[in-house]
Amino acid sequence: MGQASCLEALMTPKLRSILNADGSCAEELRDLVPDSDLLAILRIILLNRVMDRRLMTLQRQGRLGFYMTSTGEEAVTVGAAYALREDDPIFLSYREVGSLLWRKVPLNAIMNQLIGNAQDLNKGRQMPFHYCFREHHIPSVSSPVGTQLPHACGFGYAARILKTSQVALAFCGEGAASEGDFHTALNFSGVLNAQTIFLIRNNGYAISTPESVQTKACSLASRAEGYGIAGVRIDGTDLLMVVRAVRDAAERARGGGGPALIEALTYRMGAHSSADDPTRYRPEEEMRQWEKLDALARVRLHAKWRGIWTDTEEESAWADAEKAVSQMISECERLPPPPVESLFDDVYERMPAVLRTQKEEYLRFLRDRKR
Amino acid sequence: MGQASCLEALMTPKLRSILNADGSCAEELRDLVPDSDLLAILRIILLNRVMDRRLMTLQRQGRLGFYMTSTGEEAVTVGAAYALREDDPIFLSYREVGSLLWRKVPLNAIMNQLIGNAQDLNKGRQMPFHYCFREHHIPSVSSPVGTQLPHACGFGYAARILKTSQVALAFCGEGAASEGDFHTALNFSGVLNAQTIFLIRNNGYAISTPESVQTKACSLASRAEGYGIAGVRIDGTDLLMVVRAVRDAAERARGGGGPALIEALTYRMGAHSSADDPTRYRPEEEMRQWEKLDALARVRLHAKWRGIWTDTEEESAWADAEKAVSQMISECERLPPPPVESLFDDVYERMPAVLRTQKEEYLRFLRDRKR
Amino acid sequence: MADLVQMNMIQALNNALDIYMRREATAIIMGEDVGGFGGVFRVTEGLQQKYGAERVFDTPLAEAGIVGTAIGMALGGLQPIVEIQFADFVFPAFDQIVNEAAKYRYRCGGQYGLKMVIRMPYGGGIRGGHYHSQSPEAYFAHTPGLRVVIPSGPYEAKGLLLAALDCPDPVVFLEPKKVYRSVKTHVPKDYYTIPLEKAALVREGRDATLVAYGAMMEVAREAVLLAEGEGYDVEVIDLLSIWPYDLKAVLSSVEKTGRLLVIQEAPQTCGVAAELLAEVQRRAFTRLRAPLRRIAGFDTPFPYALEDHYLPSKERVLDVLRKTIEF
Amino acid sequence: MADLVQMNMIQALNNALDIYMRREATAIIMGEDVGGFGGVFRVTEGLQQKYGAERVFDTPLAEAGIVGTAIGMALGGLQPIVEIQFADFVFPAFDQIVNEAAKYRYRCGGQYGLKMVIRMPYGGGIRGGHYHSQSPEAYFAHTPGLRVVIPSGPYEAKGLLLAALDCPDPVVFLEPKKVYRSVKTHVPKDYYTIPLEKAALVREGRDATLVAYGAMMEVAREAVLLAEGEGYDVEVIDLLSIWPYDLKAVLSSVEKTGRLLVIQEAPQTCGVAAELLAEVQRRAFTRLRAPLRRIAGFDTPFPYALEDHYLPSKERVLDVLRKTIEF
Ligand SMILES: Cc1ncc(C[n+]2csc(CCOP(=O)(O)OP(=O)(O)O)c2C)c(N)n1
Ligand SMILES: Cc1ncc(C[n+]2csc(CCOP(=O)(O)OP(=O)(O)O)c2C)c(N)n1
Ligand SMILES: [Mg+2]
Numbered sequence A, B: 001m002g003q004a005s006c007l008e009a010l011m012t013p014k015l016r017s018i019l020n021a022d023g024s025c026a027e028e029l030r031d032l033v034p035d036s037d038l039l040a041i042l043r044i045i046l047l048n049r050v051m052d053r054r055l056m057t058l059q060r061q062g063r064l065g066f067y068m069t070s071t072g073e074e075a076v077t078v079g080a081a082y083a084l085r086e087d088d089p090i091f092l093s094y095r096e097v098g099s100l101l102w103r104k105v106p107l108n109a110i111m112n113q114l115i116g117n118a119q120d121l122n123k124g125r126q127m128p129f130h131y132c133f134r135e136h137h138i139p140s141v142s143s144p145v146g147t148q149l150p151h152a153c154g155f156g157y158a159a160r161i162l163k164t165s166q167v168a169l170a171f172c173g174e175g176a177a178s179e180g181d182f183h184t185a186l187n188f189s190g191v192l193n194a195q196t197i198f199l200i201r202n203n204g205y206a207i208s209t210p211e212s213v214q215t216k217a218c219s220l221a222s223r224a225e226g227y228g229i230a231g232v233r234i235d236g237t238d239l240l241m242v243v244r245a246v247r248d249a250a251e252r253a254r255g256g257g258g259p260a261l262i263e264a265l266t267y268r269m270g271a272h273s274s275a276d277d278p279t280r281y282r283p284e285e286e287m288r289q290w291e292k293l294d295a296l297a298r299v300r301l302h303a304k305w306r307g308i309w310t311d312t313e314e315e316s317a318w319a320d321a322e323k324a325v326s327q328m329i330s331e332c333e334r335l336p337p338p339p340v341e342s343l344f345d346d347v348y349e350r351m352p353a354v355l356r357t358q359k360e361e362y363l364r365f366l367r368d369r370k371r
Numbered sequence C, D: 001m002a003d004l005v006q007m008n009m010i011q012a013l014n015n016a017l018d019i020y021m022r023r024e025a026t027a028i029i030m031g032e033d034v035g036g037f038g039g040v041f042r043v044t045e046g047l048q049q050k051y052g053a054e055r056v057f058d059t060p061l062a063e064a065g066i067v068g069t070a071i072g073m074a075l076g077g078l079q080p081i082v083e084i085q086f087a088d089f090v091f092p093a094f095d096q097i098v099n100e101a102a103k104y105r106y107r108c109g110g111q112y113g114l115k116m117v118i119r120m121p122y123g124g125g126i127r128g129g130h131y132h133s134q135s136p137e138a139y140f141a142h143t144p145g146l147r148v149v150i151p152s153g154p155y156e157a158k159g160l161l162l163a164a165l166d167c168p169d170p171v172v173f174l175e176p177k178k179v180y181r182s183v184k185t186h187v188p189k190d191y192y193t194i195p196l197e198k199a200a201l202v203r204e205g206r207d208a209t210l211v212a213y214g215a216m217m218e219v220a221r222e223a224v225l226l227a228e229g230e231g232y233d234v235e236v237i238d239l240l241s242i243w244p245y246d247l248k249a250v251l252s253s254v255e256k257t258g259r260l261l262v263i264q265e266a267p268q269t270c271g272v273a274a275e276l277l278a279e280v281q282r283r284a285f286t287r288l289r290a291p292l293r294r295i296a297g298f299d300t301p302f303p304y305a306l307e308d309h310y311l312p313s314k315e316r317v318l319d320v321l322r323k324t325i326e327f
């Protein structure tokens, strides 16, 4: 299905959703996200957007190597993290900074990674977005898409065997779902009865490639049956639906009921990355259509329906976000790059002699040059 | 589903079959395989079994490096080849000598490959069963399971683009269906609208691993939906059903209607290979149960029901098969191995200088030794 | 003489593909985003518009599927030209490349051959970190049955790609993405090829032989200029075909100079430089005046922040040249 | 002194796994047919019975899934010991090994490390043709972040496997299947380790250094006996750790003998022998008395009928030893 029919799909009853077009929902489902949490989530979405805008600008100014927005997909990225336990590992794809924000990963820690400076927990080893925050139960992101899916499956097995009652959640894009790793991860998860949730952010595009070229399947959730695991397709701009689907899946998995595949339909509102120009491959109009359906618009409408959000509050939230982001940028940009010697660390737990020789020879070369 | 439920599945209405337990079938379905063809197929099944028995013995005597039987699965292997056009390429897994026999690949050509002698079309380069008979539209078999599936998909695309109206069929085991290549092949086939049929011989085991450990899915055919292609699950010991399913799929694909996945339930009656001992991992009883359901038993019963097959005919067919196999063995065993020089051919179309040097140095070494 | 046009490497590659697609009706181009979008580096730009979506098309995001189906297309009579978006992402397709494509002709005794080219941008220098910087040529060179080719500039790119496309064997064609837009040179407008298995003698010299390829040719050139300033006369060879390669050219140079330095960006261990050093020291042993040397990526994953330290630099090359010549 | 028991390599490996599984409750064994069946080579025989199906289990037939889920298990606190049924079938898992396992510790600045062992039978000599004979060690040695270990006999197998299991880094453990049952030796009954990164000096000699590993050690030993008959006194080193390796041991031997021959079964180009030759000629240049040599598999896919010609033989080794020493 292409993007047109993806839009249609958002309207069809087969797709599960909770929020109505006017922002209302069934009264008994409000408790899925209590008011205070809803406000916190809304603020995070705003923060996410400010980061996207400001950091994209930074990238254009040549002050950041690379950037990727997640604007439009926050109901999935924040909602999923919200629905999990704090110690449930989240295996990110790359477009899920919202999950980090809900987990309260410090803004500076995020920015240090994006810059790859001396304070970056990754020691400047990876491109922007390749986060790892072990303390926050965020394992290491890698570029090759889909590779995190079997990791989440394995972690979910470990959780079962070690009885930690953790549930591992892995994000991937609908593009990544075409990789072999998707297949083996989902199939293994069924066989291993892993405590794992696979969450496809189906945002319609993989760089320039629309979903219609990615697969002829009508739904990716339908793949669950072929692995004997639970599968559900939801409206990924509907925060409450995301929370419910992830919570249900997590509860089932935690109780030994097996893994689940969730396909959340959403839309990549921005470019693929700072290196991309989406006007080359998709109509402006399509993007505009989604603005009404995007995560912020819908969550805001819902908060207003609840009567807990006003324009004034929103204004001050935007201002707070701007301030936080400004501070983050100025504090992190100052930091120096990692020291040269660190280049040779962490390849192995202890540096082997052959590598130490390479290090010594190189450092000697640097010293000799200075003289 | 494990083997027990696989047996059950053979009995359930969900599984598509044509032949009844007493060998009868609906009168109008007889024409799927006219009498003369049915007799030819029956004879091929007998030949297949004689080869299996005789060559397994040869292997035990140390006269053959390795052997794999296909006893029990001939309704699928012969039936599929029968249902195709002669120039439709068949991408073999390895347990499908029956397809070669229907294609009239000379027995000696098969045996030369198994031995890897000087007349082997593969020039003795591969283990037994890694056939390639280009003239008969049999591309090259490889050990890593599942790798042939994307090949068949690509061929099926070429056929569409070049308008050859060929349909490519690929066999694989239910074990191979767990590999990433299965996923990418099926997904690509949908997107490319390839003229391709994927035929899973679900014989319950991958070496010692039962299907229940291979996947939690209730059926492998159900995976078709996740790729937006046609899927059907059939009784793989029912020759008529196999012919019908493959023919339907081939006609649809040839007409531009897209690829199909066929899951044929059957049973690996013998060991995995000459290196295997199945009594270590499956009950005798299970094997015995399948004897009533195996391809030979069922085709024979059907032929008798048609009134075209008697015990006398069967006896003489067995004798013919024995004779043919004996002749094949004695003629092929005599042949010498391929010449040493051939070791360096066909790596590239023309031998590069660096490889020629290796060849010359080695041949010089051999000459010097002789002196 | 043929008409010359100024082209960068992207344009040269695009031009080669265009010429070939026009000539060979069975040639097809496939890969992630190579269709209407023209590829993330724009190498296939405009080709879908020209040759249609049946011949130039986007695939699902699955490298094993891309290479695997391409093999089948080659068997079925098409000639696939495959793009892997970054060389770092070729590994999901590794089995299809090393176990299938590489061995196909050999394993069937020559009944089938696979005429196909697998293109991919490789190498560092664009701040791509672990996964947008790797140089996997040694993996492929260690795999009999594959040809590995790496152009260093626009002229080489066009001539080698056209030669690779005419070659009946599977060719892994690695494109130094750092060079994609960094230089423009004069390139003949029309069809021409640079033969595979031949290295190019880029500069003659007496004191040492410097072998490089791909983006390292630029480093080699710069280092040699610095060396010249110090009075060293260095011969430079652009390897071009990494495997099978032009041992003869390297040997006859080293027989003259008695000294060899090979540069590669890939991790040092078991890389292409190791191969050249091993073979040359054996075959030119009595002519050697100094230990054969290599400068390579360190045996660490490719870093992000410190990539300038990781990549061989002209200063390091000069340093080793000096040590080799003064040995 | 520890009790000694006669064991073949299968038994030694099984014994090592048994000892380790008993000691480490978080260790698990997974792979195709490794459960009740005990693996196609029976290395894991009896372990499922002993440690239960949650700790020793069959997987679906998908190597990428095996390695990929094992990585996740390691992140989740288990210690996976993975079997790939044949080294030839590791390539579907190549991306998970080289892009994920190898880089994990480095890419997250050491926040996570992967303690896991990937075992696989490798090598020729059993008439396995293309796909049951390959020796992929160079692919892994070329990949920083992995350790590559290859035992040559039962004693080495047990001691190295226990060391690999205790090692906090991902280890690719290649087992020469030709040796699996071909020799029995005395092996200590109890726990012991052979340190990683250390080569073994198997035989002292003056005239030349012969380095080998895995199944080629047998060829080396036989060749050295033949050479002895001709009056040559050859030093033999068993490399054991292929990467990171014991350069010092090799160097100090070559500094004494002035001559080096390395044997490998893998295709010659960019193999482990190339690496050793390249490094040794650089670091022992002034001590060399003859060209450093290697004997390797030819640069062709591994053949079936002619494998005895493909594999390095004692006669070829002798021939080159002779030429090296008489150079
Ligand atoms: C194995 C691999 N192949 C190719 C790429 C290049 N690439 C990066 S992102 C991307 C598209 C991913 O699309 P999707 O999975 O839908 O995620 P989205 O970007 O839409 O969030 C591609 C092709 C990659 N990172 N990894
Ligand atoms: C990639 C790969 N992994 C492992 C093997 C070893 N192996 C050979 S056959 C086989 C089982 C295949 O089972 P299945 O696909 O069901 O086919 P069957 O033997 O039942 O016909 C295995 C694991 C292989 N050939 N290729
Ligand atoms: Mg997407």
Ligand SMILES: [Mg+2]
Binding pocket: B173, B174, B175, B201, B202, B203, B204, B205, B206, B207, B268
């Ligand atoms: Mg099977």
